[in-house]
Amino acid sequence: MDAIGYRLCNHCSVLNAARAALTGPVSSLPGTQLSKWTDLPLRLTILTGRRAQYVHALHEKYGAVVRIGPREVDISDRTAARQIHRANSGFLKSSFYATGGRFQSMFSTRDPVFHAKRRRLLGGCFTEAALAKLEPTILNLAQTAVVKMGKESRAHGCVDVLKWWTLLAMDVIGQLSFGQSFDMVERGEKNQFAKDVASAGSILPLRTAFPTVLWLGSYLPFIPYLQDIGQSRQRIMAYQQERISRYLHLVEHGSEDTAKTFFATLVKGQSAELTPVDMMVEVQSYVTAGTDTTAVTLTYLIWAVCKNPAIQTRLTRELQAGPKVPSYKALRELPYLQCVVEEALRCYGAAPGSLPRDVPSGGSTLAGHYIPEGVVVSTQAYSLHRDPEAFPDPERFDPSRWESPTQQMKDAFCAFGTGPRGCIGVHLARMELCLAAALFFRAYPDAKISDKDGMSDMDMDLSISFLLMPRGHRCLVEVQ
Numbered sequence: 001m002d003a004i005g006y007r008l009c010n011h012c013s014v015l016n017a018a019r020a021a022l023t024g025p026v027s028s029l030p031g032t033q034l035s036k037w038t039d040l041p042l043r044l045t046i047l048t049g050r051r052a053q054y055v056h057a058l059h060e061k062y063g064a065v066v067r068i069g070p071r072e073v074d075i076s077d078r079t080a081a082r083q084i085h086r087a088n089s090g091f092l093k094s095s096f097y098a099t100g101g102r103f104q105s106m107f108s109t110r111d112p113v114f115h116a117k118r119r120r121l122l123g124g125c126f127t128e129a130a131l132a133k134l135e136p137t138i139l140n141l142a143q144t145a146v147v148k149m150g151k152e153s154r155a156h157g158c159v160d161v162l163k164w165w166t167l168l169a170m171d172v173i174g175q176l177s178f179g180q181s182f183d184m185v186e187r188g189e190k191n192q193f194a195k196d197v198a199s200a201g202s203i204l205p206l207r208t209a210f211p212t213v214l215w216l217g218s219y220l221p222f223i224p225y226l227q228d229i230g231q232s233r234q235r236i237m238a239y240q241q242e243r244i245s246r247y248l249h250l251v252e253h254g255s256e257d258t259a260k261t262f263f264a265t266l267v268k269g270q271s272a273e274l275t276p277v278d279m280m281v282e283v284q285s286y287v288t289a290g291t292d293t294t295a296v297t298l299t300y301l302i303w304a305v306c307k308n309p310a311i312q313t314r315l316t317r318e319l320q321a322g323p324k325v326p327s328y329k330a331l332r333e334l335p336y337l338q339c340v341v342e343e344a345l346r347c348y349g350a351a352p353g354s355l356p357r358d359v360p361s362g363g364s365t366l367a368g369h370y371i372p373e374g375v376v377v378s379t380q381a382y383s384l385h386r387d388p389e390a391f392p393d394p395e396r397f398d399p400s401r402w403e404s405p406t407q408q409m410k411d412a413f414c415a416f417g418t419g420p421r422g423c424i425g426v427h428l429a430r431m432e433l434c435l436a437a438a439l440f441f442r443a444y445p446d447a448k449i450s451d452k453d454g455m456s457d458m459d460m461d462l463s464i465s466f467l468l469m470p471r472g473h474r475c476l477v478e479v480q
């Protein structure tokens, strides 16, 4: 191309970009001027862990519908959120989820037919009735974790509750997937698999914000960080393959250990519908979606209660008057505990970030704004849970607001998502939250947040890319 042609072409692309920015599908919606041109500021906030807060600040300035990029909109209106996520709405998961390579899981798939089939197949394993059979296993693990937390605190002056809730959540998923716990609670530390999962997960913000950079990086295998991630991923695959083979071997030999697992009713007779590779991909998604999420919410619950003496006193009194050996059924009858769990999920549910969906063909009118097809619309629990109309004084951790929840509160609450793509692990998560919180505050009614090793509220600052994590990656507590 000669110099004039090159200049003309350049000129045209600038003009095209200008035309797209000024007349593009979402150019007339409220939002910053810059967001008509680029979503770069948004992408940068993914790296700093402040995406949800950034989008929330835009809602506070521009209202319930806000443009966050040239083809992306976030919506904080609860009616519109239900409209997007309800069954058969036509809003499918966006390309954000297409990171699973060749293999799709119930979580990652964008195909509604595949999803419906997989969810029908596995849904039965996650019902309250099915989980009731698994409860003794979970209770046993939680009891051991709580006892060991006390020992560690007495030995070292404090204990990192985030560490212990992560070990517990990992062991629960290991036990319920493979019929054998990872034994991390018993050992008091993460095994190589858990370390690899954390290492592989650490790349997610970069992969979400700048996938091209990561793609380029894959051609530079000498970068040590990327090399480590690659090795972690290989070890995760090998470990899971080995566990699934061992599990299937146990099933074949009629071992009792396999009776209390997610796949117990599936592996016999329906193996054609769920191959060992499918099982591996599903387990991988349970580890990602069901361990840090539960552990982080539980950690914030402990922190928020310990920071509020009146709440702690009321909760511990209720627990001490309750059953000695808690069961999930009995704990659900304790009204204040339920309010505490609900408020922890509202303020600190571990998936507060955007859930992006593609607007279906023909476009859609959401919260009074027409949004054309092909645009990505997101909703984020962070904003819906901080709507002052539904939750007055929204930043305040106030369990008593759930004593008589209004319809607005119920409609706005979406810690587990809603509709057919809502969390399949909701009952398991609630069971773990109730059992672990009850055991902890029964055993340690005077637990307090430590200031040892420089622990401060800064450690608990909310770092959110897709999932929530305390910025300090720890929460030190002192128990007697």
Ligand code: HEM
Binding pocket: 106, 107, 108, 119, 285, 286, 287, 289, 290, 291, 293, 294, 297, 349, 350, 351, 355, 414, 415, 416, 417, 420, 421, 422, 423, 424, 425, 426, 428, 429
């Ligand atoms: C406090 C803990 C938890 C929270 C806050 C949470 C939250 C969520 C949310 C918001 C979604 C929707 C995600 C989206 O649309 O992108 C989701 C989906 C999902 N969650 Fe959870 N979750 C929790 C625990 C669990 C557990 C314990 C499991 C166990 C296996 C689990 C497995 C899944 C799966 C497989 C999906 C995808 C469901 C589908 O698309 O059909 N989650 N979760």
